[in-house]
Amino acid sequence: MPIVRGKDIEVLFSASAIARRNLELAKEIAERDYRDLLVISVLKGSFIFAADLIRAMHDVGISPEVEFIMISSYGAGTTSGEIKVLRDIDNDVTGRDILLIDDILESGKTLKFTRDLMLSRGANSVSIAVLLDKHTRRQAELNADFVGFECPDYFVVGYGMDVAHAFRELPFVGIVKGDA
Ligand code: IMP
Ligand code: MG
Numbered sequence: 001m002p003i004v005r006g007k008d009i010e011v012l013f014s015a016s017a018i019a020r021r022n023l024e025l026a027k028e029i030a031e032r033d034y035r036d037l038l039v040i041s042v043l044k045g046s047f048i049f050a051a052d053l054i055r056a057m058h059d060v061g062i063s064p065e066v067e068f069i070m071i072s073s074y075g076a077g078t079t080s081g082e083i084k085v086l087r088d089i090d091n092d093v094t095g096r097d098i099l100l101i102d103d104i105l106e107s108g109k110t111l112k113f114t115r116d117l118m119l120s121r122g123a124n125s126v127s128i129a130v131l132l133d134k135h136t137r138r139q140a141e142l143n144a145d146f147v148g149f150e151c152p153d154y155f156v157v158g159y160g161m162d163v164a165h166a167f168r169e170l171p172f173v174g175i176v177k178g179d180a
Helices: 015-031 047-059 109-120
Strands: 007-013 037-043 065-072 084-087 097-105 125-133 146-150 173-179
Touching (some): 007 015, 015 047, 015 125, 015 146, 037 109, 047 097, 065 109
Parallel strands (some): 037 097, 125 146
Antiparallel strands (some): 007 173
């Protein structure tokens, strides 16, 4: 087991498994006939996945524009949770096909909010790609169009995802098991 910051980390999805899956996802995305595709990476957790997925998309001949949005997930796991845009995109989305890229789909509230926002601004379509789907945790009526892996109901870190701002740099997705 890798030891990082003095903690044992159990590898759940290895760097090589993620790389292979990203290429498969890119091929699935290429099968859709998106025109004028605008990729929006939902920060912060998606930054590594988005960076790898858009390069895999390039490898299969897709040339999207890329944007970033930061959504507050404060209280997103609770029914009273308020969701806000902390940093917005710069582009006009009117008439465009949007692909939202995020790390994990859990309750679905963050991505439902973001999708509805883009539709209200006149996007032609909004699709969703997530690395991980915690299906059992869903509260909002929402599913992803492209899913890297079904994720067991553990808190995971790495490959962009953090616990208290730590572990984003790990090249794999893992579970913090405790002191090494
Ligand atoms: P939801 O789908 O609105 O509940 O929000 C999911 C968001 O919560 C993800 O985009 C992550 O930022 C965060 N999140 C959920 N589960 C985990 C986890 O296991 N590790 C790290 N972040 C998580
Ligand atoms: Mg997130």
